[in-house]
Amino acid sequence: MATAWRASGAELLEVEGIGLGLGTSLLEYRQTVSPVELLASYEQQHANFWTPADAEYPTLLYEIVDPPPILFYRGRLELASALQLMPSVGVVGTRNPSDYGQRWTRRLIQQLVTHNVIVVSGLAKGVDRYAHQQTLDGNGLTIAVLGTGVDQVYPSINHDLHDRIARHGLLLSEHPNGTPPERSHFPRRNRIIAGLSRAVVVTEAPARSGALITAQLANDYGRDVFALPGSLDNLNSYGCLELINQGAQMILSDTTLITALGDLPQLNPAALSPNDADDGRDRTTRSTPEPSLSPAMAQVLAAITAEPTTLDQLVQKVAQPTGEVLATLVQLELLGLVTQLPGMRYQRG
DSSP: OHHHHHOOHHHHHTSTTOOHHHHHHHHHHHTTOOHHHHHHHHHHHOOSEEOTTSTTSOGGGGGSSSOOSOEEEEEOTHHHHHTTTSOEEEEEOOSSOOHHHHHHHHHHHHHHHHTTOEEEEOOOTTHHHHHHHHHHHTTOOEEEEOSSOTTOOSSGGGHHHHHHHHHHSEEEESSOTTOOOOTTHHHHHHHHHHHHOSEEEESSOOSSOHHHHHHHHHHHTTOEEEEOOOOTTOGGGHHHHHHHHTTOEEOOSTTHHHHHHTTSOOOOHHHHOTTGGGSOOOOTTOOOOOTTOOHHHHHHHHTOOSSOEEHHHHHHHHTOOHHHHHHHHHHHHHTTSEEEETTTEEEEO
């Protein structure tokens, strides 16, 4: 973040999407306002957002290579913290599910709600809608990731459901309030769904579907991917069958997901909590660095001392993308080698 603000004109032009005109405008704009003034002005216009520097920012997003730099929210904010303590599953699929797809989406959601799993989806028509609806009907917890501002309803059929989630669940978006739906927003939205989920299940999807983008991203992020098998006579099953052919786990009963979730690596809330520095526990007994650390992990660890170091300082020291540094820091925290302090600061052990 600080690196981007201080980037030279030549460095800005290396960024995809920034040409000579935009680069010149950015350089001129930086002369008229300080980062502190810019943030203060933005907070006045948009009070409902987190950045990776905020303790409330969902920790699971630190594990993906391109976490949203700004995340707008509306609803029950405690659900973001609950992601550290409870398993979460992304449920996605076609906007036009068959009776079979609807029925199995409901059956799987019932099992997830019964076992206190947070259901994540995209509040689109079809499978997304059934997933959120069934979760709320069962008094479960659900998070909807939008391709619009969190104050916008899209599609219009979801008006009542949008309001229910705002009251009983959590709405998230990387777009500010007032942002209308745009085609390019939805594929990007899918990476957040995958990032917030410990596993992703596709219940029904054609060969070309946004749900398959979510599944691919989940696989890239190291999440488990599940697919519901369907009939070869149903075009909406082709995407799921292809996922299974590529190695996705096949759902053979309504308990498949629950059984598999028990085999996933468990979260370590103590290691992930940004407030651990204030809990008074003795940290002198943490394990020493393992010799099997990857080069990237070893480089980041070497840049951290016993004195608190900010995320921006680390990014400058190791010369790696911010998303990759954040993902590495999470791994080091889980190993007990690094402690996260308030304000996105880190120190050894």
